[in-house]
Amino acid sequence: MIDIAILDEHNLSMQGISLLVSQNPDFRVLFSCHDRDDLCKKLKNINVNILLFNLHENSVRNLNLITQVKIINPKMKILVMSVIDDEGMILRILKTGVKGFLRKDSMPGDLIEAIYTLHRGHDYFSKPITNSALNRYKNNSTSENSEINQLSARQVEILKLVGESLSNQEIAERLFISVRTVETHKNHIMQKLNLKNMVDMVKFGIKNNIIDIKR
DSSP states (O other): OEEEEEEESSHHHHHHHHHHHHTSTTEEEEEEESOHHHHHHHHTTSOOSEEEEEEOSOOHHHHHHHHHHHHHOTTOEEEEEEOOOOHHHHHHHHHTTOOEEEOTTOOHHHHHHHHHHHHTTOOEEOTTSOHHHHHHHHHHHHHHHHHHHTSOHHHHHHHHHHHTTOOHHHHHHHHTOOHHHHHHHHHHHHHHHTOOSHHHHHHHHHHTTSSOOOO
16 A cells, blocks of 8 residues: 655645545555645654645745655655746756656646656656756766765764764764764765765755664
8 A cells, every 4th residue: 555645735636636546546645735834744643655746836945845844754755746847947856856756748647657656666757857857867866976975884874873863972982983083084074075064964864865864
């Protein structure tokens, strides 16, 4: 069973999507909502496999919301459905870590196929999305992977422990190294990744699946 949540600020389209998805015996709609705060509250208490986000406007707040819900549930796949045609905005959406994108001319069958595809662990993008946008997205992902490869195994290990909210002393005791060595590794991590502070370090770890957020 694939557990699904729906976010749509328009009630009519939200009910239509919910009805369509509910007709499939493999899908279970756990909840639908039109309020962003309500979505975040529910995701903290309900385990969702796939979030269907019907995006009606081209705005930074939508990008921020996607980032926020990914922090709440990093394992949840997000499928964006949108009328947006702007390639730049589509690229910004993909950079948030969205694994699926359906354009306005998609058919009901495309939605069903996309849900199955994401649940199997693969990406799904509508055919009308231009090759240039996808290539730019893939190049960006390759660049991020190269950043991870700059870190040593010890530095990745320390980054994971930072995600567990351990102090320098606790990390040192866990790894049998000195506190000064821990501090040196942290500084090198920030230098290699061009990060400004610990918050940026944690965000990088979450985004690249080094840090696992436990609910």
